[in-house]
Amino acid sequence: MTLLAEQLLNGLQLGVMLFLMAAGLTLVFGIMGLINLAHGSFFMIGAFAAAWVGDRTGSFLLAVPAGLAAAAAAGIAVEMGVIRHLYARSHMDQVLATFGLIMFFDELMAILFGRTPLLASVPAVLRGSVDIVPGVPYPVFRLTIIVVGVVAAAALWWLIGHTRLGMLVRAGATNREMVRALGVNIALLYTAVFGLGAMLAGLAGLLTGPILSVQVGMGDSILITTFVVIVVGGVGSVRGALAGAMLVGMVDTLTRAYLPTLLQGLMHASTADQLAGGLSSMAIFILMAVVLLVRPRGLFPAHG
Amino acid sequence: MVDTRRQAVVLLATLALLLALPTLATAMSMPYLVTLGSQVVIYAIAAASLDLLIGYAGLPSFGHAGFFGLGAYVVGIFAFHAADQSRFLGLVPGSTQAWIVWPAAIGVCAIASLAIGALSLRTAGVSFIMITLAFAQMLYFLFVSLKVYGGTDGMGFDSRNTLAGIDPGSDTQFYYVCVAALVLVVVVFRRLVRSRFGMVLEGLRQNERRMAAVGIASYRVRLVAFAIAGAGAGFAGALDANLLRYVSPDALHWTMSGDLLVMVVLGGVGSLYGAVYGAIAFVGLQSVLSQWTEHWMIVLGPILVAVVLVARRGLWGVLGGAGDGRQG
Numbered sequence: 001m002t003l004l005a006e007q008l009l010n011g012l013q014l015g016v017m018l019f020l021m022a023a024g025l026t027l028v029f030g031i032m033g034l035i036n037l038a039h040g041s042f043f044m045i046g047a048f049a050a051a052w053v054g055d056r057t058g059s060f061l062l063a064v065p066a067g068l069a070a071a072a073a074a075g076i077a078v079e080m081g082v083i084r085h086l087y088a089r090s091h092m093d094q095v096l097a098t099f100g101l102i103m104f105f106d107e108l109m110a111i112l113f114g115r116t117p118l119l120a121s122v123p124a125v126l127r128g129s130v131d132i133v134p135g136v137p138y139p140v141f142r143l144t145i146i147v148v149g150v151v152a153a154a155a156l157w158w159l160i161g162h163t164r165l166g167m168l169v170r171a172g173a174t175n176r177e178m179v180r181a182l183g184v185n186i187a188l189l190y191t192a193v194f195g196l197g198a199m200l201a202g203l204a205g206l207l208t209g210p211i212l213s214v215q216v217g218m219g220d221s222i223l224i225t226t227f228v229v230i231v232v233g234g235v236g237s238v239r240g241a242l243a244g245a246m247l248v249g250m251v252d253t254l255t256r257a258y259l260p261t262l263l264q265g266l267m268h269a270s271t272a273d274q275l276a277g278g279l280s281s282m283a284i285f286i287l288m289a290v291v292l293l294v295r296p297r298g299l300f301p302a303h304g
Numbered sequence: 305m306v307d308t309r310r311q312a313v314v315l316l317a318t319l320a321l322l323l324a325l326p327t328l329a330t331a332m333s334m335p336y337l338v339t340l341g342s343q344v345v346i347y348a349i350a351a352a353s354l355d356l357l358i359g360y361a362g363l364p365s366f367g368h369a370g371f372f373g374l375g376a377y378v379v380g381i382f383a384f385h386a387a388d389q390s391r392f393l394g395l396v397p398g399s400t401q402a403w404i405v406w407p408a409a410i411g412v413c414a415i416a417s418l419a420i421g422a423l424s425l426r427t428a429g430v431s432f433i434m435i436t437l438a439f440a441q442m443l444y445f446l447f448v449s450l451k452v453y454g455g456t457d458g459m460g461f462d463s464r465n466t467l468a469g470i471d472p473g474s475d476t477q478f479y480y481v482c483v484a485a486l487v488l489v490v491v492v493f494r495r496l497v498r499s500r501f502g503m504v505l506e507g508l509r510q511n512e513r514r515m516a517a518v519g520i521a522s523y524r525v526r527l528v529a530f531a532i533a534g535a536g537a538g539f540a541g542a543l544d545a546n547l548l549r550y551v552s553p554d555a556l557h558w559t560m561s562g563d564l565l566v567m568v569v570l571g572g573v574g575s576l577y578g579a580v581y582g583a584i585a586f587v588g589l590q591s592v593l594s595q596w597t598e599h600w601m602i603v604l605g606p607i608l609v610a611v612v613l614v615a616r617r618g619l620w621g622v623l624g625g626a627g628d629g630r631q632g
Contacts, residue, residue, distance in 0.1 A: 029430060035430045035433060035434075082609055082613070085613055086612075086613075089612075090364075091364055091429060091430050091433060092358060092364045092565075092569070092573075093569075093612050095364065095366060095433060095565065096565060096566060096569050096608060096611075096612050097608065097609045097612040097613065099562045099565070099566070099608065100604070100605040100606065100607070100608030100609040100612070101605060101609060102605070103601040103602070103604055103605030103608070104601070104602055104605030104606055104609075105605075106601065107599050107601040107602035107605065108602060110599065111599055111602065220558075220559075224437060224438060224441050224558065227434035227435075227437060227438055228434075228438050230434060231427075231431055231434050231435055231438065235430055235431050235434075274449065274450075274451055277449045278445065278446055278448075278449030278450065281445040281448070281449060282442050282445050282446060285438055285439060285441070285442035285445075286442075288435070288438055289423050289439075292423050292424075292426055292427065292435070293423065293426075296426035296427055297427070297431075298431075
């Protein structure tokens with residue numbers, strides 16, 4: 001029972017991370033109609049910048065804005081340099097060009113920081129653990145991640161639902177041409193949305209850094225999980241991204257935690273471990289297949 | 305206007321060059337060129353099968369490495385069970401005979417792509433890209449978790465599959481087998497896209513609603529195309545495992561799907577011939593750049609971006625003067 005509470009929180013934490021990734025990616029698709037493979041690179045850049053600044057200054061309070069700024073700056077630069085020319089192109093061209101960008105950023109990080117993983121340290125205040133319910137300790141840093149993620153999600157909800165920028169974003173997602181016809185500076189809006197998405201990815205990266213290792217290619221595996229989230233939730237829908245992220249986060253965490261024990265009841269221990277290892281790494285893809293069978297457009301389709 | 309004579313000349317020259325490669329390699333005392341050539345030819349087969357999807361069926365698949373790697377693993381698993389006299393799942397005995405193993409690889413990949421295609425084709429556009437990517441990654445994780453077959457490290461095996469009259473130890477003879485396979489695949493695919501089936505596929509790419517109105521079951525036609533392309537990639541994968549005498553999950557990794565995509569677009573989408581030039585360019589660039597710097601990807605990445613932004617016709621468009629600028 002105590003383990004379950006802990007695993008549920010772990011699932012929530014992964015879900016929050018995935019939402020930060022998926023929100024930017026799905027907004028960019030919903031508004032600009034662009035598929036961006038290099039979104040994982042912003043995750044990586046955020047993590048690297050924060051780890052490096054944190055290591056140099058010893059201050060987590062400086063590391064956080066550094067990570068956010070680096071990811072947002074990279075996002076804005078990429079949008080103005082490359083992505084801007086891809087909006088009118090086929091998805092295939094977008095995939096290919098952003099695949100090229102991944103190669104560039106992965107290699108750039110390897111040149112700047114080397115191939116050995118960086119250690120991002122947890123700030124002293126957030127070390128240790130607290131009892132979530134009496135007798136169940138849980139690391140403070142992971143709780144912080146959850147809180148930050150929830151705050152970011154709430155801020156995003158406020159931004160989209162209750163500000164002028166958000167109004168333009170929603171209008172853009174519904175009818176791009178109309179927004180342009182009404183005289184909105186669409187180029188500026190696109191750059192802002194893309195930069196915002198990159199910053200959210202950077203936030204996910206810098207928060208994940210201390211839990212996983214900060215290394216080249218760290219954004220690539222989370223990118224593919226994020227795709228699963230988006231497909232499950234419904235492409236282009238932020239609400240869908242939230243639902244998909246939570247579902248994928250929970251399914252991934254819980255199968256990894258409980259499948260070995262469940263299977264051990266049915267078969268030989270070593271076979272069970274191996275099978276459970278394989279099945280739990282495939283669980284989210286199986287989830288995606290089931291969702292596709294029942295609702296081909298995802299749980300919360302964006303339009304209609 | 306397509307200049308067919310110019311195309312024929314370019315194609316014949318390319319074929320002559322491919323056939324002469326082992327002789328040239330010996331003359332220049334660069335024997336490794338034969339292995340590199342086999343790699344190019346094998347990638348060209350996989351890229352041609354991907355072009356069938358992108359260029360003709362209008363299906364932007366980003367999971368083609370899944371079938372490429374699966375085909376490679378069929379060869380590896382047959383070799384594994386042949387070596388220790390065991391049976392796969394307690395049923396299928398191992399084999400090192402090409403006429404058993406290669407068709408098996410093609411068949412397994414056709415079935416796998418039917419299953420994955422049946423699910424993926426329920427969506428279109430950008431979801432299709434993400435879903436094919438995700439399913440290929442699922443296959444990747446499957447083989448990573450199969451410790452029997454080497455897990456992350458993959459597994460090697462002693463010798464190539466035996467084919468009547470071919471010395472499995474000879475790199476040159478194997479190279480010619482690959483070239484023959486490439487010619488076969490391209491000819492079959494060219495006939496396919498010009499057949500009634502190909503016309504329907506082309507029609508669906510241009511206007512699905514109109515095809516539905518004349519009574520075409522779009523889902524089924526696309527599924528068949530997806531399975532054929534998967535089988536083609538599986539064949540290439542089987543040859544690749546034979547070339548390297550080694551299989552690993554790397555062959556299924558999503559970057560492999562990306563590489564295949566790069567070859568298709570570099571060579572020119574929607575011609576099938578382009579795949580050959582794309583594979584030559586990709587492997588060539590990779591080996592030249594990696595001799596020059598360890599960080600060759602920092603050069604190749606921007607080249608890709610530039611190719612997408614500037615050169616839209618692809619190599620075949622430039623060489624053959626075709627290039628109808630068709631996009632997937």
